[in-house]
Amino acid sequence: MNFNPEHLSSLRIDANRLWQSLMTLAQIGGTEKGGVCRLALTELDRQGRDLVTSWAREAGMTVTVDQIGNVFMRRAGRQPDLPPIMTGSHIDTQPTGGKFDGNYGVLAGLEVVRCLNDHGIETEAPIEVAFWTNEEGSRFVPVMMGSGVFAGAFSLEHAYQAQDQEGKTVLEELQRIGYVGTEVPGQHPIGAYFETHIEQGPVLEDADVTIGVVSGSLGIRWFDCIVTGMEAHAGPTPMALRQDALQVATHLMQAVVSTAHKYAPHARGTVGMVHVHPNSRNVIPGRVKFSIDLRNNTDAGVEAMADEIKALAQSLQGSTGLRIELTLVSSFPAQPFHPACVEAVSAAAAHLGYSQMPVVSGAGHDAIYTARLAPSGMIFIPCKDGISHNEIEDAKPEHIEAGCNVLLHAMLGQAKVSPPR
Numbered sequence: 001m002n003f004n005p006e007h008l009s010s011l012r013i014d015a016n017r018l019w020q021s022l023m024t025l026a027q028i029g030g031t032e033k034g035g036v037c038r039l040a041l042t043e044l045d046r047q048g049r050d051l052v053t054s055w056a057r058e059a060g061m062t063v064t065v066d067q068i069g070n071v072f073m074r075r076a077g078r079q080p081d082l083p084p085i086m087t088g089s090h091i092d093t094q095p096t097g098g099k100f101d102g103n104y105g106v107l108a109g110l111e112v113v114r115c116l117n118d119h120g121i122e123t124e125a126p127i128e129v130a131f132w133t134n135e136e137g138s139r140f141v142p143v144m145m146g147s148g149v150f151a152g153a154f155s156l157e158h159a160y161q162a163q164d165q166e167g168k169t170v171l172e173e174l175q176r177i178g179y180v181g182t183e184v185p186g187q188h189p190i191g192a193y194f195e196t197h198i199e200q201g202p203v204l205e206d207a208d209v210t211i212g213v214v215s216g217s218l219g220i221r222w223f224d225c226i227v228t229g230m231e232a233h234a235g236p237t238p239m240a241l242r243q244d245a246l247q248v249a250t251h252l253m254q255a256v257v258s259t260a261h262k263y264a265p266h267a268r269g270t271v272g273m274v275h276v277h278p279n280s281r282n283v284i285p286g287r288v289k290f291s292i293d294l295r296n297n298t299d300a301g302v303e304a305m306a307d308e309i310k311a312l313a314q315s316l317q318g319s320t321g322l323r324i325e326l327t328l329v330s331s332f333p334a335q336p337f338h339p340a341c342v343e344a345v346s347a348a349a350a351h352l353g354y355s356q357m358p359v360v361s362g363a364g365h366d367a368i369y370t371a372r373l374a375p376s377g378m379i380f381i382p383c384k385d386g387i388s389h390n391e392i393e394d395a396k397p398e399h400i401e402a403g404c405n406v407l408l409h410a411m412l413g414q415a416k417v418s419p420p421r
Helices: 005-010 015-026 043-058 103-118 145-150 156-161 170-177 203-207 245-262 299-320 339-352 366-370 397-415
Strands: 062-065 071-075 085-089 127-131 192-198 211-217 219-228 268-270 274-277 287-296 323-332 356-361 376-381
Touching: 015 043, 015 103, 015 397, 043 062, 043 071, 043 103, 043 127, 043 170, 071 103, 085 103, 085 366, 085 397, 103 127, 103 192, 103 397, 145 156, 145 366, 156 170, 192 339, 192 366, 192 397, 203 211, 203 356, 211 339, 211 397, 219 245, 219 299, 245 268, 245 274, 245 287, 245 299, 287 299, 299 323, 339 356, 339 376, 339 397, 356 376, 366 376, 376 397
Parallel strands: 085 127, 085 192, 192 376, 211 356
Antiparallel strands: 062 071, 071 127, 211 376, 219 287, 219 323, 268 287, 274 287
16 A cells, blocks of 8 residues: 555545536536536436446446345445444536536545545545435425335335336336435444535635534424405405405515524525416406515524514404414424544535535435434535526536545544555
């Protein structure tokens, strides 16, 4: 071996190789606008899976697939019985996806392995790179399907039965592309898990900071709200005698936003979908259905926000006489990441001289599910204008490099470098 342990602190990944790997994978499902459309379990997904696993085998890794199609690529450690130090993400995309969302996390992990190979470095624990099935949820629901089954959030049978718009099931499509493995999901050990990802938001770029040290993910509560009044003619009906569902609904909509401001900085409040009935220019709306998306970095915080909205709904129903129905349709708990993993990311960024700041993840990631099973953490880098799930999604090569270097050193700290034999 040609590696001198004294030089470990100066170890860096091959930035050009990582960038070229990203650009090569992006050609599978590449779009005219420079993005990627590679939906889960399609023929293009099979091609992407085959490419990444071929690269892993070329790097000397063994490949294991579980029954939901999660793929684990393993670089042996000196102590094979130790649980692997794992990294990864996903390679499926949105219909109008970009080159970096998910793909970066998988290929950054592969570059870590290639870097260790280049320098002849052995680790005590194995190193593994995973990519999880159907993280995006754009073809099949639920989202984060592979890691969710792995963590026991829902059953394998439930996932298998999920259908796309053409009626094709997850099981049928996994079989068709040849990625139904034999390993039972969740029986694959994890010593610690790190996921590197573009931020998918504007915070890091706005602060001109290179590394986001992710402390956890936001808790989420989704509600459907229905306000029922009565349709009437817009001309003959006096203002005082109206049962205008839309005007009452707007009070709640504004409260969603104002409540999020009240619980800043990590609160989010969004009304993203509104259906007005009968949606006619000269008819007073008789029924309005809209979505409410509340998020915060603690369950107590998101519940406090929800309680304020519920209280206002009850108050408005009493004062206006209109019926207001508020129904919880989805709930995800806030997920803090393990302090040791968070500190490993921060320490690696400090050692490498990169600017850093603590952040929370407002989006869902596979690390949210792995955190239920093993110490987990995430590394964010900036993306241009905070844009993701869009063909124009972009990231600077120097940030791509920085995030991978942080991943390298964070993982080495957990996997432990072996002295030369």
